[in-house]
Amino acid sequence: MSQFLTPALTGQIINLLAAVLLLLSFAMLAQRRILSLIDLFAAQGFVLTLSTAFVAWATGQTHLWWSAGLTFALKVLLLPWILHRLIRRLNVKWDVETLINIPTTMLFGLLLVILAFNLAQPVSALAGTITKGTLGIALAIVLLSFLMMITRSKAVPQVIGFLAMENSLFFAATAATYGMPMVVELGIALDVLVGVIILGVFFFQIRERFDSLDIRHLEKLKEE
Amino acid sequence: MLSEFSWAGASAQLTEILLAVLLAPLLLGWVNQCRAWLQNKSGPGVLRPYLMLRKLMAKDAVVAHGASPLFRTAPYIVFGCMVLAVAIVPTLGTDLPYAPAADAIALVGILALARVFISLAAMDIGTAFGTLGARREMMIGFLAEPALLIVLFTASLISQSTSLATTVETLSHRELAIYPSLAFAGVAFTMVSLAENARIPVDNPATHLELTMIHEAMVLEYSGRHLALIEWAASLKLFVYSCVGIALFFPFGIAQGGDAAGLLLALPTLAFKLAIGGFLLAVIETLSAKMRIFRAPEFLGTAFMLAVLALLLHALLET
Numbered sequence: 001m002s003q004f005l006t007p008a009l010t011g012q013i014i015n016l017l018a019a020v021l022l023l024l025s026f027a028m029l030a031q032r033r034i035l036s037l038i039d040l041f042a043a044q045g046f047v048l049t050l051s052t053a054f055v056a057w058a059t060g061q062t063h064l065w066w067s068a069g070l071t072f073a074l075k076v077l078l079l080p081w082i083l084h085r086l087i088r089r090l091n092v093k094w095d096v097e098t099l100i101n102i103p104t105t106m107l108f109g110l111l112l113v114i115l116a117f118n119l120a121q122p123v124s125a126l127a128g129t130i131t132k133g134t135l136g137i138a139l140a141i142v143l144l145s146f147l148m149m150i151t152r153s154k155a156v157p158q159v160i161g162f163l164a165m166e167n168s169l170f171f172a173a174t175a176a177t178y179g180m181p182m183v184v185e186l187g188i189a190l191d192v193l194v195g196v197i198i199l200g201v202f203f204f205q206i207r208e209r210f211d212s213l214d215i216r217h218l219e220k221l222k223e224e
Numbered sequence: 225m226l227s228e229f230s231w232a233g234a235s236a237q238l239t240e241i242l243l244a245v246l247l248a249p250l251l252l253g254w255v256n257q258c259r260a261w262l263q264n265k266s267g268p269g270v271l272r273p274y275l276m277l278r279k280l281m282a283k284d285a286v287v288a289h290g291a292s293p294l295f296r297t298a299p300y301i302v303f304g305c306m307v308l309a310v311a312i313v314p315t316l317g318t319d320l321p322y323a324p325a326a327d328a329i330a331l332v333g334i335l336a337l338a339r340v341f342i343s344l345a346a347m348d349i350g351t352a353f354g355t356l357g358a359r360r361e362m363m364i365g366f367l368a369e370p371a372l373l374i375v376l377f378t379a380s381l382i383s384q385s386t387s388l389a390t391t392v393e394t395l396s397h398r399e400l401a402i403y404p405s406l407a408f409a410g411v412a413f414t415m416v417s418l419a420e421n422a423r424i425p426v427d428n429p430a431t432h433l434e435l436t437m438i439h440e441a442m443v444l445e446y447s448g449r450h451l452a453l454i455e456w457a458a459s460l461k462l463f464v465y466s467c468v469g470i471a472l473f474f475p476f477g478i479a480q481g482g483d484a485a486g487l488l489l490a491l492p493t494l495a496f497k498l499a500i501g502g503f504l505l506a507v508i509e510t511l512s513a514k515m516r517i518f519r520a521p522e523f524l525g526t527a528f529m530l531a532v533l534a535l536l537l538h539a540l541l542e543t
Contacts, residue, residue, distance in 0.1 A: 008401075107529075117539070133540060133541045134541075137540070
């Protein structure tokens, strides 16, 4: 480790990146446009890459470098590219419709953050890792992504919410235990990729059936 | 608790107030000039607000029929409130004999007092536009105030004191560390100041369309020296907000204690920081479009959310 990057400073940088991740989840929660939502998701992936790389550097865990590289390739480059392609093919650039109005959603989000911080407090008090403070933030982002999936009525933002949740679980793993074993990480990464491709196929099917991506139409599907 | 009276402190305090009152229109002129430059116009010149004030002072004040004494006194009260607010904020040095009398919460109160009086005066005349502007101003005020208070609370939690002078002393003496909470609070504060100073995303200071006005609609009926005082107070408000922002987020270079040399050095530092701040304000105003009035709650709700997040992050990461 270099002279300027003392352990204390690295810890602070990781905290700062965690705070930026939290901010990005709120931005995603408030975002009305699908295209900006995808860009925010890519930004989240990028910050996640940075924070993983910093943890790898600070702790000397070599497998975290691989995780960071995997995150970058998959969540910054590949998945946003697939999503952009899907949007273009589906031609759905209109504003995202939310079920609850945005200021109310934000207030709910704040409550979730308070809840998550309280839940994580006793756990992170026991942890000895450099990233122990960020566990609360990771938990908060999981809940916020969940909230985003609940409050959106269109299929594409829900999938982005799902991907954001996966991002935050990954971040939680880094925060709590310096990442999962490589096999698990590879498996999850592949699962997410396959999931997005299958959901992409679903988008086309849903639209063909209902002429819309509003998943509320799915409630009408009953066996005759 | 008032600190011991000293002539040095009193003179520093007086100099600071006088400087603020005299320099505030210059800051406004600088912001307008920068905005004109960014829009490829030649601009009115940085001294324009002074010429405007001189012109208005020389003119007769016309008062509408049926105006109560409140309408005549409101400009003086508003101006007085702004001078009081400027006296609390440490702009040049932290040794302010007046500062212990009022802390950050009182500062918000003083600004609210000015807002109440200007809104009352706008409604006093009974014209439709005045009432409209007053209602909008009160709506924005009630949304912006909690966010502003929480931003100030975050800074107070870091420095363990609600007095602005103590906050500045603590913040500029801390060891170099990254405070995510301060970054969040800074963004929230910027949003609140844009709304409170009737700048572009929320209100357009240069508008001529009465239906979209907020601040301008309230002062439509004022003329002559009354209008001059209100315009002066508005520029002072911008100055106060800029100085609070500088004091909380970039406190380096503000003189500590009764250090005379530090005070001399603090003046060019402050001018430099204000010039940068004014330019950034012009950039924000050029890049963004005025939003619909019904989007303002969303804008200020975001500011509130960021401020609360700052508070929470401070509790989680920095204790």
